[in-house]
Amino acid sequence: MPLTAGRTTPSYGALLLRGLLAGLIAGLLAGVFAYSTGESRIDAAIAIEEAAAPAAEPAGDGHHDEELVSRDGQRAGLFLATALYGVAMGGLLATAYTLLRRRLRTDSDTRAALGLAGAALLGIVLVPFVKYPANPPAVGNPATINQRTIGYLSIVVIGLVAVWAGVLAARSPREGSPEWLRAVAAVAAFVIVVAIGYVLLPSIDEVPDTFPASLLWDFRIASLGTQATLWTALGLAFAALLGRIGTRDRAARERSDIVAA
Amino acid sequence: MPDIQAVRPLSTPAVSPRVLVTAAGVVVLLLLLAYLVAFDQGAISQSGMYLHELMHDGRHLLGVPCH
Numbered sequence: 001m002p003l004t005a006g007r008t009t010p011s012y013g014a015l016l017l018r019g020l021l022a023g024l025i026a027g028l029l030a031g032v033f034a035y036s037t038g039e040s041r042i043d044a045a046i047a048i049e050e051a052a053a054p055a056a057e058p059a060g061d062g063h064h065d066e067e068l069v070s071r072d073g074q075r076a077g078l079f080l081a082t083a084l085y086g087v088a089m090g091g092l093l094a095t096a097y098t099l100l101r102r103r104l105r106t107d108s109d110t111r112a113a114l115g116l117a118g119a120a121l122l123g124i125v126l127v128p129f130v131k132y133p134a135n136p137p138a139v140g141n142p143a144t145i146n147q148r149t150i151g152y153l154s155i156v157v158i159g160l161v162a163v164w165a166g167v168l169a170a171r172s173p174r175e176g177s178p179e180w181l182r183a184v185a186a187v188a189a190f191v192i193v194v195a196i197g198y199v200l201l202p203s204i205d206e207v208p209d210t211f212p213a214s215l216l217w218d219f220r221i222a223s224l225g226t227q228a229t230l231w232t233a234l235g236l237a238f239a240a241l242l243g244r245i246g247t248r249d250r251a252a253r254e255r256s257d258i259v260a261a
Numbered sequence: 262m263p264d265i266q267a268v269r270p271l272s273t274p275a276v277s278p279r280v281l282v283t284a285a286g287v288v289v290l291l292l293l294l295a296y297l298v299a300f301d302q303g304a305i306s307q308s309g310m311y312l313h314e315l316m317h318d319g320r321h322l323l324g325v326p327c328h
Binding site: 012016031034038039042068069073074075077078079080081082084085087088089091092095098099102125128129132133134135136137140142145148149152153219222223224226227230 | 276280281283284287288291292294295297298299300302309310311314315316317318319320321322323324325326327328
């Protein structure tokens with residue numbers, strides 16, 4: 001009998017569902033990390049902001065003073081934010097997996113899933129973080145929000161292009177080239193694209209001179225850890241859920257083999 | 262026979278035009294969701310700044326630009 005008999009192909013819908021679920025799990029875990037490492041830093045930053053705001057000035061920049069949502073509400077909203085963000089990223093990961101699986105040149109679904117999640121962590125988290133690191137409340141000029149958003153989204157796109165360039169470069173040397181040469185080509189292509197992006201995009205430094213350096217550092221590490229938790233958990237959870245499709249299909253095939261026998 | 266199959270990857274759906282169209286729609290929806298969480302300053306949500314403020318801490322800790 002042909003090896004492919006009884007093989008079911010997971011539909012895009014089945015993969016997407018698993019991506020969304022993996023994203024929800026990863027988002028909630030990232031929320032736990034963010035809550036435990038970041039909340040105290042946000043509170044400290046808000047305290048600095050409020051101490052700096054002249055008491056007479058009504059509503060300040062209208063952002064943190066309005067009390068539209070209480071601090072407790074924002075603490076709970078943190079989990080809503082990371083969960084929804086995780087769901088969105090999980091769906092995008094599953095879509096990327098569906099469209100790119102055949103080009104990933106690996107027999108292992110786990111490696112394919114982890115490779116894509118790792119590429120996303122590198123391209124849309126680490127590359128942007130070095131150029132535009134996360135800032136706590138009390139840092140950042142409301143007037144530049146559009147400029148900062150455009151810059152941030154640009155560096156996300158450049159990060160993804162850099163990863164793509166690295167993969168292309170790794171595959172471009174002639175067949176039989178040593179692996180170290182492929183690695184050098186990949187790193188060079190990646191670094192060149194990132195460097196171009198870093199040079200071309202404007203630098204933004206809005207941290208007040210009086211802001212405590214250690215608080216800024218702790219907040220940024222908490223933020224980076226939140227994204228790292230999200231993408232690590234997302235890659236692992238998606239790979240685990242994919243593995244379950246494979247196991248279920250093999251079990252179904254074995255049952256059909258028995259029936260056929 | 263199952264042992265041989267066990268090491269082979271899952272086959273993935275052929276990327277038919279239909280899957281591409283579906284995927285494009287899904288990507289738009291997911292990007293809209295990501296926008297609502299991470300970048301909306303009250304423009305889409307129609308609830309003023311309520312959702313923005315509710316997800317304020319998450320936005321800062323996810324590292325995206327905020328006021």
